Amino acid sequence: MTTYSKLKPKKVLFIATRQIGDVLVTTPLINKARELWPNAEFHFLGYRGKLEMLYGNPDIAEVIETSDRPGFKEYFSLFNRLFQRYDLAVVTQPSDRAYLYGLVAAFRRVGVLGGHPQGKDAEDNHKRSKSEKQNAWKKLICMHTVDVDYFKQHVIVEKLRLLECFFKNSAELFSKPISVTLPAGEPLSPAIVNELKQPFVVVHPGPLTAYKRWPLAYWQELITWLVKQGFQVALSASPAKQDVQLNHDIISLLDDDCKKQVINAAGKLTIPQAGTLIRNAVLYIGVDTSITHLATACNTPTITLLGATPPTNFGPWPNGFRGEQPYHLRARTQTIGNVTILQGPGECVPCRKAGCLDKADSYSECLDLLEPQQVIAAIEKVLPTQ
Incomplete structure (x- = not known):
């Protein structure tokens, strides 16, 4: 694995185009990125109505919302807003759309790759082969990727490993206690x-x-x-x-x-x-x-x-x-x-x-x-x- 420990991005976009819980589990990744790049500006792109878990997060300077099924006009507007605005895009979901946003937004990308686990029969192995072919273009546009493992690798570790190429020793990712960042509280009615x-x-x-x-x-x-x-x-x-x-x-x-x-x-x-x-x-x-x-x-x-x-x-x-x-x-x-x-x-x-x-x-x-x-x-x- 190539190490990019000297890279110091000024603006970073985190992309999580999925559910509320998927947004929350990116917060340890954001915390660790802040340790790496204390002076960088962090933005977050996700689906409208799914980003409340970031409410009051001190590391996020800007939250960008998009529909889960945008039409042409919304795509066009979003692409104009994102186009080459960032030094690094961190794609935390394996969807094609998330990668497309990352490709538009940044000069460099790291991302999570989905896949089908190694199976015991021909059908499972066919699905695995198909997913590997679908992932080929994503690997091509990224400086580093992390494979999903739905049974052995915790999702928070999966997200943290997106940063391993920026450490000389990737063990540093897990040397300190890891915590999820809460949204700021609001008074009850x-x-x-x-x-x-x-x-x-x-x-x-x-x-x-x-x-x-x-x-x-x-x-x-x-x-x-x-x-x-x-x-x-x-x-x-x-x-x-x-x-x-x-x-x-x-x-x-x-x-x-x-x-x-x-x-x-x-x-x-x-x-x-x-x-x-x-x-x-x-x-x-x-x-x-x-x-x-x-x-x-x-x-x-x-x-x-x-x-x-x-x-x-x-x-x-x-x-x-x-x-x-x-x-x-x-x-x-x-x-x-x-x-x-x-x-x-x-x-x-x-x-x-x-x-x-x-x-x-x-x-x-x-x-x-x-x-x-x-x-x-x-x-x-x-x-x-x-």
Whole structure:
């Protein structure tokens, strides 16, 4: 690998054209880039509505938003805005569009390359060969690339390795504690503040896709147990229709006494406000979603319910962890720092597919078999009962 340790870019563009959580996990990369180039100006390009995780980030001078499906006029306007404006583009997603933005924006580029893992049959190997051909032009336009490994390499390490060509010794990337940068907090609305009382637990049941959901009856049992132990429950959710409905369905299963101890915050919190709420909680419990990554960054004790997702790739990063891999690929329960990851049974866990049917609205048997008692046992290890 060629070393470019003497390169001192004046303006750097970070590109993350994906979801909210994908933006948050770039912050350790930004932190390390700031150590490398203390006087450089950093900008960030991402999708409109997905960049709240950068709110108040002291290292980002400018945030550039674009549609996830821009038309010709928006493309033209964006290209004019970006054209050769930067000394370096850091492409943190393997999509063709992200690379196209990097090509337009900067003189030099580093980027993440997607791919298909080495398989055991001809179909898998054909997919791998196809992805390698699709990546050829991306390698050609970059001074350095990093391959995705969905089972062995954590996504935060993947992002940090984009900078390894700028170090004489790449081990320096992991020699210090690695942390995720929180968005700046915002005050909660008076309506929520007036309802809250300590101690409270934040529960976030809604993932982006159905195959990451935990069964409704399990949430009912868990929340009922928490209330009986003397905890108030703040039930958070995004403003998305399916998440608001999920919270409504869970609350409808609770008895009247339990409902009195549950605050439904669905659609009532910005990302910065969610951070404020979680920072003041005694515990956070959630599924595989961006808010769970936010919770670990808040240094709040966090219990994460994972199904198909490999914790070794996208498990919430334990703040201050030093090294390249916090987690085992498969373990019913594992705790690193303030993060506990729970997985269901099965040799297929984690499969990294979209549930058992490999589609967004699928069920996941591993989550169906991850029973409330396993979560309760984890809570009892983290928190004293009231």
